[in-house]
Amino acid sequence: KQEVTQIPAALSVPEGENLVLNCSFTDSAIYNLQWFRQDPGKGLTSLLLIQSSQREQTSGRLNASLDKSSGRSTLYIAASQPGDSATYLCAVEYGNKLVFGAGTILRVKS
């Protein structure tokens, strides 16, 4: 069964700290992996897309890595800000669909 797990479930950090969110998946036959941000009651905002042949992608203060063989991805957020507070979702593409993790709820305290 294709399952995606995210650790930790919640994280609270002071402003300015660097942090890492973890994602693991059971089936390594992925097409790509996408990280999303979700604010309360809102839609999903795409942050980064990593193709299965890539090792990492960067966008501003965000860096996502992918180790397909071990079934793991990490999202690194540098110099966190209160505006980064949201739920971060990892989603793995298998053909025609994305399989989502439960998310990590991030709170950045000012």
Next chain:
Amino acid sequence: EPEVTQTPSHQVTQMGQEVILRCVPISNHLYFYWYRQILGQKVEFLVSFYNNEISEKSEIFDDQFSVERPDGSNFTLKIRSTKLEDSAMYFCASSVRQARGELFFGEGSRLTVL
């Protein structure tokens, strides 16, 4: 910046009633999807749609659900006879290509079934 738009943002309906949720995907996208998120749970895949037909559907997408692209811009999800357990946020998404294409999601339609 192009975006996926969904209407209504919130719909309240009685059990057994039919509901249609509407989506306008990004204009040059060819692949369309519906996902749902029950409160406090994971986002779940419902259906993918390409070239006017369903390419894949999940176990959730039973005979009570249908999708349609009635014209060149809209993509709809119909629930024929709503149940209490259909209460959820429904997200529409679109992509330029399937398999390795980045998905863009709308803001969602919250469905409450009483």
